[in-house]
Amino acid sequence: GAVVSQHPSWVICKSGTSVKIECRSLDFQATTMFWYRQFPKQSLMLMATSNEGSKATYEQGVEKDKFLINHASLTLSTLTVTSAHPEDSSFYICSARDMAEAFFGQGTRLTVV
Amino acid sequence: QKEVEQDPGPLSVPEGAIVSLNCTYSNSAFQYFMWYRQYSRKGPELLMYTYSSGNKEDGRFTAQVDKSSKYISLFIRDSQPSDSATYLCASHKETSGSRLTFGEGTQLTVNP
Numbered sequence: 001g002a003v004v005s006q007h008p009s010w011v012i013c014k015s016g017t018s019v020k021i022e023c024r025s026l027d028f029q030a031t032t033m034f035w036y037r038q039f040p041k042q043s044l045m046l047m048a049t050s051n052e053g054s055k056a057t058y059e060q061g062v063e064k065d066k067f068l069i070n071h072a073s074l075t076l077s078t079l080t081v082t083s084a085h086p087e088d089s090s091f092y093i094c095s096a097r098d099m100a101e102a103f104f105g106q107g108t109r110l111t112v113v
Numbered sequence: 114q115k116e117v118e119q120d121p122g123p124l125s126v127p128e129g130a131i132v133s134l135n136c137t138y139s140n141s142a143f144q145y146f147m148w149y150r151q152y153s154r155k156g157p158e159l160l161m162y163t164y165s166s167g168n169k170e171d172g173r174f175t176a177q178v179d180k181s182s183k184y185i186s187l188f189i190r191d192s193q194p195s196d197s198a199t200y201l202c203a204s205h206k207e208t209s210g211s212r213l214t215f216g217e218g219t220q221l222t223v224n225p
Contacts, residue, residue, distance in 0.1 A: 001159055004156075006156065034212060034213070041220070042217075042218075043201060043215045043216065043217045043218045044157070044201070044215050046212055046213075049212060091154070093156050093157070095213070100145050100162070100164070100205075100207075101147070101159060101162050102147065102159070102203070102205070102213055103159060104149070104156040104157045104158070104159075105156050106155060106156045107154070107155060107156040109154060
């Protein structure tokens with residue numbers, strides 16, 4: 001299947017700093033990518049849909065100014081957690097569609113201290 | 114009502130058992146159905162992808178879709194300890210770029 005690469009796989013940052021997470025589709029072009037957040041023992045919660053060349057579409061309750069999404073090319077989307085706080089600590093996962101199938105990155109475990 | 118319902122388990126079986134995982138969905142617009150396996154602290158891995166009603170087999174895994182009853186299943190034959198993971202069912206509509214709707218995930222443990 002297609003490969004989606006997410007980086008970094010884990011990151012620890014101080015409160016108040018910003019963290020950028022990258023999501024790349026390695027062997028296909030993705031006009032749409034998705035960003036999820038997952039809490040322990042829970043399913044994936046869609047945060048936003050990232051569209052190449054246009055603004056991201058955020059789900060209700062997700063602060064767009066806090067979770068900045070940029071999809072500058074057909075193979076790269078980035079999620080920046082701005083002014084991170086301990087409650088932002090979570091597992092963040094990106095996904096990209098290759099035709100009808102959706103593939104996921106390895107996930108990024110963010111810990112804000 | 115959630116659009117995709119899945120029993121979260123946990124489900125514990127002995128090695129070699131046949132495992133049956135099930136989901137129901139309510140949105141008739143869903144056309145594509147997927148099963149993902151997620152190990153702890155990892156991203157979901159696509160196991161099976163189906164479009165039409167019927168069965169699809171891949172090794173020890175069989176995905177079954179019944180659109181008339183809006184029921185999707187994943188069967189694992191000769192289960193192995195390495196199958197221990199959380200299994201997520203997901204569906205989406207036919208429109209390109211449409212997002213996945215996930216079930217809650219079922220946590221499976223296969224005991225040696």
